[in-house]
Amino acid sequence: MTPHINAEAGAFATTVLMPGDPLRAKYIAENFLENAVLVTDVRNMLGYTGEYQGKKISVMGSGMGIPSISIYAKELITEYGVKNIIRIGSCGAVSDKIKLMDVVMAMGASTDSAINRTRFEHTDFAMIADFNLLRKAADAADKLKVNYHVGNLYSSDLFYSSDEARYDLMEKYGILGVEMEAAGLYGVAAEYGANALAMMTVTDHIRQGLHLTAEERQQTLNEMIKLTLEAVSQDL
Numbered sequence: 001m002t003p004h005i006n007a008e009a010g011a012f013a014t015t016v017l018m019p020g021d022p023l024r025a026k027y028i029a030e031n032f033l034e035n036a037v038l039v040t041d042v043r044n045m046l047g048y049t050g051e052y053q054g055k056k057i058s059v060m061g062s063g064m065g066i067p068s069i070s071i072y073a074k075e076l077i078t079e080y081g082v083k084n085i086i087r088i089g090s091c092g093a094v095s096d097k098i099k100l101m102d103v104v105m106a107m108g109a110s111t112d113s114a115i116n117r118t119r120f121e122h123t124d125f126a127m128i129a130d131f132n133l134l135r136k137a138a139d140a141a142d143k144l145k146v147n148y149h150v151g152n153l154y155s156s157d158l159f160y161s162s163d164e165a166r167y168d169l170m171e172k173y174g175i176l177g178v179e180m181e182a183a184g185l186y187g188v189a190a191e192y193g194a195n196a197l198a199m200m201t202v203t204d205h206i207r208q209g210l211h212l213t214a215e216e217r218q219q220t221l222n223e224m225i226k227l228t229l230e231a232v233s234q235d236l
């Protein structure tokens with residue numbers, strides 16, 4: 001057990017899906033996994049292990065922001081032998097080319113967080129997804145006919161930012177979406193030798209001021225969960 005996870009040794013599968021919201025982890029366990037059991041609940045950061053098409057899979061909340069996901073991802077990898085972490089979250093779009101309900105897969109993750117510079121001797125380490133996980137997710141999205149984009153995401157320390165010029169810059173550089181954890185997850189995976197992928201549904205359009213309805217949010221979330229489970233139920 002760790003300061004933040006009270007699961008027994010061996011309680012997690014080698015592959016863990018990580019939504020930000022622990023109640024989303026509960027929703028996935030109850031609606032998509034078979035024989036799911038709660039394995040950790042410290043601070044109500046719920047984690048479950050169950051089966052999808054006969055394969056052992058875990059799902060656990062990460063909380064919001066790079067510091068939070070960094071704690072859970074590190075402990076899962078070093079104390080529970082987790083090899084693959086797939087973040088499934090929500091993001092805001094900054095470009096007109098990206099529409100609400102699209103799925104965005106982070107081939108790379110830019111950030112305003114100092115955490116990866118702190119980690120990598122104050123130089124820039126490129127935060128990238130594991131290619132095998134990314135390829136499997138893209139293949140599953142093709143198969144399920146989900147509309148998706150692959151490219152660079154921006155992991156922001158601030159959810160509330162009034163820096164419009166930064167959003168202009170992101171659009172110019174082809175940033176597909178803004179969220180708050182991917183670059184941290186990729187840094188932890190690189191440091192401790194695991195594989196990671198971050199995948200988001202576009203729930204907000206930051207520049208256009210558009211937001212999904214509760215019903216649309218649920219539909220697109222279900223599609224992303226399904227495609228992720230299809231991707232990770234193959235041999236990784």
Ligand SMILES: O=P(O)(O)O[C@H]1O[C@H](CO)[C@@H](O)[C@H]1O
Pocket residue numbers: 019020021063064065088089090091159179180181
């Ligand atoms: O929907 P989740 O996975 O929590 O992701 C996004 O939503 C939260 C902000 O509302 C941040 O965690 C951001 O990254």
Ligand SMILES: O=c1cc[nH]c(=O)[nH]1
Pocket residue numbers: 090091092093159178179180203204206
């Ligand atoms: O971080 C986030 C997540 C969803 N939508 C946003 O605009 N930002």
